[in-house]
Amino acid sequence: MSSPAPFSRFEWMIAWRYLRARRAEGGVSVMTWISLIGITLAVFALIATLAVRAGFRAEFVDTILGANAHVTVYSVPYTSETGATSRAITDYDAMAERVRAVPGVVRAAPLVKGQVMASFQGETRGVQVFGMRADDLRALPRIADPETSLGSLDGYGVENNPVIAIGTGVARELGVVVGDTIRLISPDGARTPFGTTPRVSNYMVGYIFSAGRYDVDVTRVYMPFAEAQVYFNSEGAATELEVITEHPEEVDEIVGPILTAAGERTIGWTWKNASGSFLRALDIEDNVMFVILSVLVLIAAMNIVSGLIMLVKNKGRDIGILRTIGLTEGTILRVFFICGSLTGVIGTLGGVALGVLFATYIDPIFSFVNYVAGGGVWDPSIRGIYALPAKLQWGDVMSAVILSLGLSFVVTIFPARRAARMNPVEALRYE
Incomplete structure (x- = not known):
């Protein structure tokens, strides 16, 4: 059995x-x-x-990838024609065109960046201004999101129309809504025979975005690229080049070809370098x-x-x-x-x-x-x-x-x- x-x-x-x-x-x-x-x-x-x-x-x-560059290209310091040390990128359009040709690069855009003071009806706050063209701004998914934003980007970048975009945190701290006019104050303003005077300019808030990150929304302001060049005394130059890649998780493999295409005397900084720790x-x-x-x-x-x-x-x-x-x-x-x-x-x-x-x-x-x-x-x-x-x-x-x-x-x-x-x-x- x-x-x-x-x-x-x-x-x-x-x-x-x-x-x-x-x-x-x-x-x-x-x-x-x-x-x-x-x-x-x-x-x-x-x-x-x-x-x-x-x-x-x-x-x-x-939130990092949706509101920031995957690779940021900078110029190493050099001595300008006036004898001053500078890191400005003067051939930014040509450099961006070369970088866009690198396989795996989705977008490359010149950028002017600076720190200023924002003021509205007695309220002030330090903000970081990103000077960017309208098409490049609309390409940022976390910024140009109609479901989480207020206002419109239609007036952004239009000539003779000083419209800017600000984060929800900036708007909350200053008490600003779409249509209000805020004042931006930069210590590095107009150069006169008596020295550099602060630059004070008024801009209308046409767009309020939420990137999903508190530190971005509470500090960031976007200004049209040409206007930022004038405001920060950077006519004909950009401070950096923002690069968006097809596979951001593999950004370490593409940063080398990007810097090669950008040219000599350039350095790169990836999103992993910034947030790696x-x-x-x-x-x-x-x-x-x-x-x-x-x-x-x-x-x-x-x-x-x-x-x-x-x-x-x-x-x-x-x-x-x-x-x-x-x-x-x-x-x-x-x-x-x-x-x-x-x-x-x-x-x-x-x-x-x-x-x-x-x-x-x-x-x-x-x-x-x-x-x-x-x-x-x-x-x-x-x-x-x-x-x-x-x-x-x-x-x-x-x-x-x-x-x-x-x-x-x-x-x-x-x-x-x-x-x-x-x-x-x-x-x-x-x-």
């Missing part, structure tokens, strides 16, 4: 009956529920943390959080051991009877392995379901938490972005599932082996 196949139907039936302990054996049932809830919450915490981590990094990188800190934090939460999953899985040990102790008589009627050690081991692993499987599925729901509905959940806490839970001036993001990556979900199931299966083996090696004679000695 052939022995039954492993994990046959009757083994599952015995394991299921043991998991549904009677009221008199409520301790086993309670430990099973504790193990189940512990695994569920641990997997949920791991998936939720990984989703928030992925969402935060994706949002941070997207922060991204590396995020990666380190991700690894540490994964290790910590993995320990949490292990602790939850250890509850399965406690529950199985109690189950083996309470079912000693049953084990002895099953062994005397012909069940092998392997069969007993599989029965109790099913008891423990089934708890891990159900808990893992529950944790995955909660984690997916959390990542999907994070906005209403966060709004509820913010409401209960009375507001101010998320400070964009500290965290840089305006909301808590979450991005569900199935690779992260699978990592959590494999970790949880692997630990659940491994810790189940030890009490299951103890049950399988129980001597039936000793189990029935006092029965």
Whole structure:
């Protein structure tokens, strides 16, 4: 007579009956529920943390790439015709044309940049002015977004029409709305026989944008390129060249050809150079959080051991009877392995379901938490972005599932082996 196949139907039936302990054996049932809830919450915490981590990094990188250059080209310092040290780029249009011809470059635009003071009705704030042409400004996805902006860029760059674009943070700090006129004050103004005098000019706010980054929205002002050249005494020159690439994550591979095309005596600065330390800190934090939460999953899985040990102790008589009627050690081991692993499987599925729901509905959940806490839970001036993001990556979900199931299966083996090696004679000695 052939022995039954492993994990046959009757083994599952015995394991299921043991998991549904009677009221008199409520301790086993309670430990099973504790193990189940512990695994569920641990997997949920791991998936939720990984989703928030992925969402935060994706949002941070997207706001960088959507409002800034992927590569910025500068000129090295040189001595101008007047004898002054300068870094101005005079052949900016020709340089931009050469850089655009590099494979992988989407756009190259000259830029005039400077620090000024913005003033409106007694309110003042330091801002950074980006002098950029209208077509180049419209090519920035995080700036020229009609869903998050106010006003229009139609008047931007029109000759004899001093219209500028400002961030929502600048508008909020100054109390400005579309159509108001603000004053920009630059200490490096007109040069006279008596020295340099501050330059004061008035500009109408035609467009208010939100780049999704607090530090951008609270400091940045866009001015037409030709107007910025005049305002910053840079007629016929640009301060830098902004380059947008097709694959920004691979920007390190293309920066060399870009600088070659730009010409000698140029240097480059990529978005990874500017934000690399922060991204590396995020990666380190991700690894540490994964290790910590993995320990949490292990602790939850250890509850399965406690529950199985109690189950083996309470079912000693049953084990002895099953062994005397012909069940092998392997069969007993599989029965109790099913008891423990089934708890891990159900808990893992529950944790995955909660984690997916959390990542999907994070906005209403966060709004509820913010409401209960009375507001101010998320400070964009500290965290840089305006909301808590979450991005569900199935690779992260699978990592959590494999970790949880692997630990659940491994810790189940030890009490299951103890049950399988129980001597039936000793189990029935006092029965």
